[in-house]
Amino acid sequence: MTQQLAPAIDRAFARSFVDCSVRPHADAWDRAGRIPEELLDEIAAAGLWAPFLPAALGGSGIDMVTLGEIHEEVGRGCSSVRSLLTVHTMLSWALQRFGTDAQIQQWGPELAAGRTLGAFCLSEPGAGSDTAAITTTAVPHKGGWLLNGVKKWTTNGQRADLLLVFAKRPASTIALLVPSNAPGVLVNPIDDMLGTRSSMLAEIAFSDVELGPESLLGPSGFASGMVLTGTLDLGRYSVAAGSVGIIQACIDACANYAAQRRVGGTPLRDLPLIQAKLSDMVTDVRAARLLLAEAGRLKDRGDAATIMATWIAKYFASTAAARHASEAVQIHGANGCSPEFPVGRFYRDAKVMEIIEGSTEIQRMTIAAEAYRKWEP
Known part of the structure; x- marks a missing residue:
């Protein structure tokens, strides 16, 4: 009898999970103001709470690039669910990085399994x-x-x-x-x-x-020099990933809507101004995804340059998400202001991305300071 291997924890796995268990229900959860316990249990069963933890603790030992891809997919489905993963990830990573052996053994398996949420x-x-x-x-x-x-x-x-x-x-x-x-x-x-x-x-x-x-x-x-800095960096990385997911969700919603909606007998998708909005979304999501991947690769190498790379990825992705979520509502017209379509949720969630884990203004100051430091004589 052939032993069946567990599925790999990767982007494709996360996408399938999100499309089945998250995206169809996200608007209802948004209205209820709560994620149901059933979904928290499903996340645990899928091994998605802290998959970067080593197998010895019950994780899958995935790399940071893959973690970013997973958080992007979850953010595409529901920013609130991705937020839960973010803070759980921050605590789990800090424990793994800075905890004593006793702390890691006490809490690591619980966090990996989702029996304890952080x-x-x-x-x-x-x-x-x-x-x-x-x-x-x-x-x-x-x-x-x-x-x-x-x-x-x-x-x-x-x-x-x-x-x-x-x-x-x-x-x-x-x-x-x-x-x-x-x-x-x-x-x-x-x-x-x-x-x-x-x-x-x-x-x-x-x-x-x-x-x-x-x-x-x-x-x-x-704590202030290491635990806090490293933990906030990982949270910022997750928010950047979630912002990429919001842009992708806007593309999916707008492409579908524009293919079905007609104005004066003309499909919305054939109007040049609509095409311009979609082309900007597609370009920015690819750019944001590449910036995120760079930050993830630097994390996997243990390169200190990941800190600034993550600042840049989060700044670009969050501002792009806010911009394109606004355009997504515009493309949907009055329907975009209705709870019957998800773009209103994208619009509200994207605004939050510009504030949490370093506001847009703080990010601009930080990135500019790096430019001054690098190029000053």
Whole structure:
């Protein structure tokens, strides 16, 4: 009897999964403001929560280029689902990269299997993701830590089991692994957002949360320079991939609509202005995909240049997604403003991509600073 091999975790596998289990339901989830548990279980069964983790932990050991392709496909189907994958990926990667053997053995298999879902807690009310303005504190307490503060805009905060929390101590920033069911953790759902409406956002308050010494991820004082930088870079990479997926979704929706819609007896697809909009989408999606692949290859090589490559990929892909999602609504006309067509969701989700994991303005400043640094005499 021939043993049947498990399917490879790659773009084709992700595309099939998304077309079957995600894309047909994304609009309904957007209206409900929540991803159903059934889908979370399906993602786990498909091995898509953290497929980059090694096989020893239950992952598939895929490379970063492939991870970007998977997140693109998921973003094509539903930006909210991709957002859940993003924050889970950030926590899982940080654990693998900076965790102790005991932490990795405790949490790695759980994260890979999707039995434990992760979230990333950095942003705060009034401070956003400005790390210098963090007010959440962690003070030494009984050999461990006492955590107090509030985090906001936490993707999957309503559902996550394990939180990666960044907090201030007197001389440094530290990263802590905090179970969401720990005494003193209070989760307040955030609903009715503009975009990624089913990403289950939450404000999370920490009131005298007692944590043991094993909760510290990485050496004390190490977080702001390494854990935070590397983790945010991977989150930015996933958002760039999701933005590419939004552009592709716009192409698919507009090509289909323009082939069926007629204006004055002429198919919409034959109108030169419509063709111009589609040609710009096709060109930009290929350019964005290439920028993303470059960033992924640099990650796989361990090249520090991946940081800037990811900034550039995210800037180009997110601004292009916002631009083309707007054009997608325009092509659909009044139908584009209706919940009967997905382009309105693309439009709202694409706007969010220009804000999260580094706003467009911050990206421009960062990219320009790199140009000045590289070319100054």
